[in-house]
Amino acid sequence: MQFGFAYAPPLIISAAVANKVFDTLARGAKKESEAFLVSNKPGTLAGFFSMNRVRLMQQWMKLDEVVRTGRPAEARNQEGPGTEFFSELVENIIPMSYGSALALADHLKLADATNEVRVLDLGSGSGIWGIVLAQKSPRVQVTAVDWAGMIPTTKRITQKFGVGNRFKFIEGDLLDADFGEGYDVATLGHILHSEGEDRSRKLLKKTANALKPGGTIAIGEWLVNDERTEPLNGLMFAVNMLVNTESGDTFSFNEIKRWLEEAGFKNARTLEAPGPSPLVLATKS
The missing domain is CATH 3.40.50.150 (Vaccinia Virus protein VP39)
Incomplete structure (x- = not known):
């Protein structure tokens, strides 16, 4: 079950962040959730988790093809696709x-x-x-x-x-x-x-x-x-x-x-x- 539902934790966190569940629960949040998942905290990773669901997991879904062909789903080390991706990512991962x-x-x-x-x-x-x-x-x-x-x-x-x-x-x-x-x-x-x-x-x-x-x-x-x-x-x-x-x-x-x-x-x-x-x-x- 752990491997069968390995995709679930990041999707659950992404959905909760997108819907500001942790913001709503902030007063009773555990220390880790308050620090990293409440969107208005200085060290928040809420933006990263939202982006993770939309941008990263889409590429991981192509892993079987990547292994078979030896080619990446998207070469984000190249300036064209990389600029679009990292322009959105970098501020979200400052913490x-x-x-x-x-x-x-x-x-x-x-x-x-x-x-x-x-x-x-x-x-x-x-x-x-x-x-x-x-x-x-x-x-x-x-x-x-x-x-x-x-x-x-x-x-x-x-x-x-x-x-x-x-x-x-x-x-x-x-x-x-x-x-x-x-x-x-x-x-x-x-x-x-x-x-x-x-x-x-x-x-x-x-x-x-x-x-x-x-x-x-x-x-x-x-x-x-x-x-x-x-x-x-x-x-x-x-x-x-x-x-x-x-x-x-x-x-x-x-x-x-x-x-x-x-x-x-x-x-x-x-x-x-x-x-x-x-x-x-x-x-x-």
Whole structure:
């Protein structure tokens, strides 16, 4: 029965969110429901669950065809379909990354910065990684890189959070865009899994070239173990990448560590942070 009705929990939550059931019950809601499912709470995931029912599950229904043909239901790692999808998604999943970005900002001791800190936010989406770092210190200046169609969304959200004047924006594919060099920090917030191994390795090398010696790269991902037997969330997300991208996947810490070392980084390590997995950090040699 558990497997036969595995589709039921997200549909039940989506229907409840769409009809504001949790809003109505807010006074008596459990702590988790009040924090994440009441639509007017700052950390709400209500928008994500509503979108999950409409956009994600439709593609998962094509899983048998995806496995048979080896082609995704929709290649959302491509700019056309990806821009439409992510323009709607990114603001709804800000709470999923906010805590991790805050942990990174604290780890970097940005509040104590006395010199300018240049941040490169790659695949910026909502801009939340750069936003949180900028909120920690007026010394932080952020360069956000994403598809041309995504940049208006990023600009709007950075203005909403009050740090838009400390962002500049570069449009383009991550492997094609010229984002320069001399950065202190680079963030890749849940980007590698949709890029796949080949593009990810190239992107890490390009990122290393953009950082100063001693600069820090921070990677948010859905990590799996070396045997690819757990955790379940990371394995399920790998199937999500199979359905929605051309070559996306989830990776282990040791895989990413090896790529980082090949790209010119050292001291690959993890930083415990709220989110599906610890952050992966490394230092440019």
